[in-house]
Amino acid sequence: MDAAAPKNRFTPREFWAWISEVFDNYGILILAGLLLVYPFFFSALNDSIIWLEDNDWEATAEVVAEVRGFVPSTPLMIQILIYTLFGVAFNILLGNTGMLSLGHCAFFGVGGYTVGIMHAWIKPGTYAPDWMVNAFKVLPLEISLITCIIVSTFVAWLIGTICSTKRGVYFAMVTLSISMIFYYSAQTFDDLTGGTDGLGGLENMRLGSIGLRVGIMDANITYYFVYILSVVFIAAIWQVLRSPFGHVLRAVRENENRARICGYNVAKVRLMAFTMSGAVSGVAGALAIIYGETVPIENIHFITSGQIVIITLFGGAGTFLGPAVGSFIYWYLRQLMSVEFVKYLAIFQYWEAWVGGIFVLIVLFVPSGILGTIRNMTLEYREKKLLNRKAVAEALAKNADDETAADTE
Amino acid sequence: MAAGGVEFSEFVQHLFLGLVQGSFWVLLALGLSIIFGLMGIINFGHGAFYMLGAYVGFTVSDLIFSPFLGPNAGFIVALASVPIVMFALGMVFERYVISRIYNTENERFSGVLIMFGMSIFLPDFVRLLWGRPGKPFNIPPMFQFSLFKTGTLDITAYRSFTIITAAILVALLWVLIYKTNLGMMIRAGTNNNTMVKVLGINVSRIWRLTFGLGIALAGFSGVMIAPLFAVDATMGELILVQTFIVVVVGGMGSFIGPVIGGLILGQLWALTPLVGRTQYVVQNWTGTVIGPDFWEKASDILLFIVMAVILLLRPRGLFGQEGAFD
Amino acid sequence: MPILETKSLSKHFDALVAVDSVDYSVDSGELRSIIGPNGAGKTTFFNMIAGDLLPTSGQVIFDGADVSEVPAHERSHLGIGRTYQITNIFPKLSVLENIRIAAQSRKMTFNLWSTVPSHKELVEKSDQILERINLTEKRDELAGTLAHGEQRYLEIGIALATDPKLLLLDEPTAGMSPEETIQTGEFIKGLADPLTVVLVEHDMEVVLGISDKITVLHNGAFLAEGTVEEVRANAEVQRVYLRE
Numbered sequence: 017m018d019a020a021a022p023k024n025r026f027t028p029r030e031f032w033a034w035i036s037e038v039f040d041n042y043g044i045l046i047l048a049g050l051l052l053v054y055p056f057f058f059s060a061l062n063d064s065i066i067w068l069e070d071n072d073w074e075a076t077a078e079v080v081a082e083v084r085g086f087v088p089s090t091p092l093m094i095q096i097l098i099y100t101l102f103g104v105a106f107n108i109l110l111g112n113t114g115m116l117s118l119g120h121c122a123f124f125g126v127g128g129y130t131v132g133i134m135h136a137w138i139k140p141g142t143y144a145p146d147w148m149v150n151a152f153k154v155l156p157l158e159i160s161l162i163t164c165i166i167v168s169t170f171v172a173w174l175i176g177t178i179c180s181t182k183r184g185v186y187f188a189m190v191t192l193s194i195s196m197i198f199y200y201s202a203q204t205f206d207d208l209t210g211g212t213d214g215l216g217g218l219e220n221m222r223l224g225s226i227g228l229r230v231g232i233m234d235a236n237i238t239y240y241f242v243y244i245l246s247v248v249f250i251a252a253i254w255q256v257l258r259s260p261f262g263h264v265l266r267a268v269r270e271n272e273n274r275a276r277i278c279g280y281n282v283a284k285v286r287l288m289a290f291t292m293s294g295a296v297s298g299v300a301g302a303l304a305i306i307y308g309e310t311v312p313i314e315n316i317h318f319i320t321s322g323q324i325v326i327i328t329l330f331g332g333a334g335t336f337l338g339p340a341v342g343s344f345i346y347w348y349l350r351q352l353m354s355v356e357f358v359k360y361l362a363i364f365q366y367w368e369a370w371v372g373g374i375f376v377l378i379v380l381f382v383p384s385g386i387l388g389t390i391r392n393m394t395l396e397y398r399e400k401k402l403l404n405r406k407a408v409a410e411a412l413a414k415n416a417d418d419e420t421a422a423d424t425e
Numbered sequence: 426m427a428a429g430g431v432e433f434s435e436f437v438q439h440l441f442l443g444l445v446q447g448s449f450w451v452l453l454a455l456g457l458s459i460i461f462g463l464m465g466i467i468n469f470g471h472g473a474f475y476m477l478g479a480y481v482g483f484t485v486s487d488l489i490f491s492p493f494l495g496p497n498a499g500f501i502v503a504l505a506s507v508p509i510v511m512f513a514l515g516m517v518f519e520r521y522v523i524s525r526i527y528n529t530e531n532e533r534f535s536g537v538l539i540m541f542g543m544s545i546f547l548p549d550f551v552r553l554l555w556g557r558p559g560k561p562f563n564i565p566p567m568f569q570f571s572l573f574k575t576g577t578l579d580i581t582a583y584r585s586f587t588i589i590t591a592a593i594l595v596a597l598l599w600v601l602i603y604k605t606n607l608g609m610m611i612r613a614g615t616n617n618n619t620m621v622k623v624l625g626i627n628v629s630r631i632w633r634l635t636f637g638l639g640i641a642l643a644g645f646s647g648v649m650i651a652p653l654f655a656v657d658a659t660m661g662e663l664i665l666v667q668t669f670i671v672v673v674v675g676g677m678g679s680f681i682g683p684v685i686g687g688l689i690l691g692q693l694w695a696l697t698p699l700v701g702r703t704q705y706v707v708q709n710w711t712g713t714v715i716g717p718d719f720w721e722k723a724s725d726i727l728l729f730i731v732m733a734v735i736l737l738l739r740p741r742g743l744f745g746q747e748g749a750f751d
Numbered sequence: 752m753p754i755l756e757t758k759s760l761s762k763h764f765d766a767l768v769a770v771d772s773v774d775y776s777v778d779s780g781e782l783r784s785i786i787g788p789n790g791a792g793k794t795t796f797f798n799m800i801a802g803d804l805l806p807t808s809g810q811v812i813f814d815g816a817d818v819s820e821v822p823a824h825e826r827s828h829l830g831i832g833r834t835y836q837i838t839n840i841f842p843k844l845s846v847l848e849n850i851r852i853a854a855q856s857r858k859m860t861f862n863l864w865s866t867v868p869s870h871k872e873l874v875e876k877s878d879q880i881l882e883r884i885n886l887t888e889k890r891d892e893l894a895g896t897l898a899h900g901e902q903r904y905l906e907i908g909i910a911l912a913t914d915p916k917l918l919l920l921d922e923p924t925a926g927m928s929p930e931e932t933i934q935t936g937e938f939i940k941g942l943a944d945p946l947t948v949v950l951v952e953h954d955m956e957v958v959l960g961i962s963d964k965i966t967v968l969h970n971g972a973f974l975a976e977g978t979v980e981e982v983r984a985n986a987e988v989q990r991v992y993l994r995e
Contacts, residue, residue: 116534116537116538118469177737178733185537186677188467188534189469189669190673190736192666192669193669194732196729197729197733200663200725200726204722204725204726255863255864256863258867259864260855260860260865260867260870261862263852263867264860270841270842271841271842274840274841274909275852276823277832277833278824278827278853278913279828280860281824284860288861319545322544326542363553366552368546368548369546372546372549372550373550375538376522376543379526379538379542380526
C-alpha cells in the first residue's frame, strides 16, 4: 500500500456519526429485519444447548446456558416490541408536538382492559347478549382489538378535550390526574376488572379468521402477531410524521404562537396528535396483555406513564427510533436486574427505585437521549464537513481566478 | 343532603371527617402552589416527600424518642423535627439536583420530570430502608380521648388537633405570603416569573428556601396524618393526585383557591358515602340498585369528575387568575 | 372601500387602558404607519387586529366583515398576516421549512398520507418568497442561526407566504443598522399595492419616506392622522414628541 495514500482515519466521533447516518437512513429496515429473525436466533440458542447436552458436551452446554441468561428471551422481546410501539406513539406528543403527557397509562390500561374484559366476560352466563357471545366465538381477537381501537380513540379524544385548555407543565399535571381516574375506577369496580389482583381468566385468545391461537401457549406465534401489528402501526406513525401534518406538529412544538398566526388551529392540531397518540397507545396496551393473558392493574398506574417517559427520553425524544433503543435498554436492564443481578445483591429487587433514580440522572445528564446525543454529533460532523468543503471550493475558485488573471496579463 | 336514612349526628360526623381530610389537602396544595408560583415547577414528588416525612417521623418517634421519653414526647419531637429535617433535605435537593437544570433548554419540563422521577424513586427507596410492609403509627396517648361523643358522632381529640394545627399553619402561610418580602417575591413570581429574575435579588437563595419550605410542609403533613392511617410507601400517591385536583379546582396562583378548593372537596369526599344511605334509590343500567358499598367507594372517583367538569367549564379554576396558567 | 376598519376599539388590562376607543380605517393598497411614543398602545392595537388579543370593547372590521371575536388562526385565513416586534420565527427549523410551513397552511393541515416534497407548488412558492427576501442561499440553514436582520426578513417572508391581503409589520426595522433600515424601507415600499401594509414604528424618521399616511397614537388614544407634512406640522404631535 502506498504510504502517502490517505488511510481510513475515523475518529470515534466520526465513527458514531457514520453509524448514526446509516441508522437515520436505514435504521427502521435494519431493526425490522433483525427483529423478524430474532425468535429463530433464540430458538437456535435453546436448541444448541439441548444438542450439546445430547452429545455429552455438558460443560459447554452449561457455559452456553449461562450466556443465555444474558440474552433477551423471546417473551422479553415481545415486551420490548410493545413498549417500542407505545414509545413511538408517545413520541408523537413529546418529541414532535412538544406536549408532555404523564397520563398515557390511561390509554395503555384502557386498551388492555377493553380487550381483557371482553375476553373475560363475553361468554354464556354473563350479562353479554347471545348474539355477542356467538359473534365473539367466531372472531374473538379481531372483535376485541377493533373495539379496543375505538374505545381508546374515544378515551383519548375525551381526555384531550378536557385537558386541551392547558399547556406545558400544567398539561402534564392535568393529564396525570385525569389518568388516575381510570386507576381508581379499576380498583373500585373490582367485580369487573379484578381490582388490585388484576384481571385473569381470559379466554379465546385466538384470531378466528385464520384460526391462530396466540397468547401464553406459544411465545413465537405471539411474537410474530405483536411484531406485525407493531410494524403496521409504527409505519403508519412514520408516515404521519413525514406528512404535511407532521410538519405542522413540529411547527407547533417550535413556536405555538407563530403556528397560530400562520393560520393553524393549534388547539385542534394538538387534540388530533393527542388522539392519535392515545389510540395507538391503547393498541400497545392491548398487545401487552395478550402474551400474559392477564391484565395487571399496574398497567394503568402512573408508573407506566413514567416508564414510557423514561424509555422515550433515554432513547432520544426528538428521534423516531429513540423509543426502540430506550425500550430495549430499559427492559433488558430491568430483566438483568431482577433475574441475574439480584442473585448477588438484594438491592436490585427494588427496581422502581432504580427506574426513578436513573430517570432523574437521564434528565440531568443526557437530556437529548442516546440517539439524540449521537444525532447532535452527526450534525456537528456534517457541519464541519460542509465547512471544509466550502473552504476547499473557495480556495479552488480563488486559484482559478488567479490563473485567469495571470492568463489575461 | 336529605337525611332520610341518615342520622343528623352521622351527617355531622362526616362533615367533621371531611374537614380533617380537607385540611390536609389545603396544606399540601399550598405547598405545591408556593413552589409552582416561584419556580414554575409542579412538584410531582410532593406526595413522595409527604410519605418520606411520615417515615422520618415514624423513626424519630418510635425508634429514638419513645423508648426513652414515652410516646407523647416521641410524637411531639417527631412533629417538631420532621419539618426541620425535610426543610434541610429540600434545600439540599434543590442545591444539588434541581439547580442543575436552571437556564437549560426546557427547564420546566426537566423540573417536572425530575420530580416525577422522585415520585417513582422514593416509595421504593423507602421500602429498601424501612422494609416492604407499612409501619403502624399510634395516636399518642395524650390525644386518645374524644372532645364530644354522642351516638355515631365522635369528635376525637387528635382529629381536632390536626384541624387546628392546619388552620394555624394556613394563617402563618398567609402572613408569610402577604406580609413578608419573601412572600412578595412569591406573589410576583406567580404573576410574572421573569420579573423576579429582573429584580436582581439573590434568586437562587430564595428559590432554595421556597423549595425547602414546600417540602417541609409536605413532610409535616405526612407526619401529622400518620397516626390516622398506617404509614405506607404508597400513601403519597392518592393524595398527590387529590392535591392536584384541589389545585385545579381551586385555581392556581391564588392563595384562597387551594384553601376553599380543599375544604369544598373535603366535604364532597366525606359526604358521598352517605348518599347510599338516603331514601333515594339509584339504579344502574341493568336495574340493579346501587348500594351503599358503591357510594363508599365512589368518593375518590367523584373528585375526578368534579375536576373534569371544572376543566371544561372554568379552566382557570374557581379562584384562579385568567390565562395565567394554561 | 376600506379593507380594515376599527370602531371605537378598546383594550383594558385591569385598570390600565392600553388602547382607548380608536377609530381607524385603511384603504386597500395603502401603505400606512402608526407611530407613537413608548406605551402608546401600538402593539396592543396590532394584537387586537391580528387576533392575539380580544378587544374589551369595539369592533374590528376586515374586508367588510366583523372579525372582533374571530380567533387568530382564522383571521390569518381571512388574509391578515403579521410580524412581531420581537422576532417570532421557528428557530430550530430550516429557513425553507419556515416559509414552507406558512405556505402549507393555505393548502392543508390534516393531510396525513402524502409527503411534503411531493407538493411541488409549495416548494415553488417557498422558493419564490425566498428569492424575494433574498435568502435563497441560506435556505437549508437553521433559522435561529441567521443574522438578526435576516431573521427580520424571514419573518416578513413567513407572513408573505400566507398570502395576506393585509400585512401588519410591528417595528420591522427594530435592531437594524441605519443602512439596513433604509434598505428595509425600500423593501416594504415594494410590498405595498396590491398588498395593504400597516407599519408600527417607534422611530418616526424610518417611515417618513415611504408611508402614504401616518397615524399617531398617544396613551392608547388617537392623536393625529395625515400625510407626513401634516403630521409634522401638527402641534399636538410636536408637543408629545418633544416631551419625550
